Amino acid sequence: MTSLVVGVVLAMATCVLASATGLDRDRAFYATVTIVVASYYGLFAVMGESPRALALESIVMAGFLVAAILGFQRTPWILVAALAGHGLFDSIHGHIIANPGVPGWWPPFCGAFDLTAAAYLAWRSRSLPAAAR
16 A cells, blocks of 8 residues: 555656656656656566566567657657556556566556556646647
8 A cells, every 4th residue: 555655646746846847848758757667677577587577578668668759759648548558557567477576566656656647647738738738
């Protein structure tokens, strides 16, 4: 439960800070967040010394990388879908990929972070004028 709360709080703090300071004025901000959150499972595969997990995680990361680029180039709604999709992926990750480096608290933390960031970006995208999206 703690990792869920921390994930939500950190995502809100990150998103609100980005908005308050203007860091998210550029569409690259949430695309970069998407790439970074997707890369952690690769890091965990390296930490767990599992080449098989790294190969599988790299395939998944490539999908999120493509989504991040498309979201950056076309519409933030693709980024909303990618972040939410990664949040949902966190909930089933352990059933799909055996990655010995993943801490037990990571999937709920990352899922909460991703879903909160996706919700914030959706809210922000709806509230911005079309020209700013």
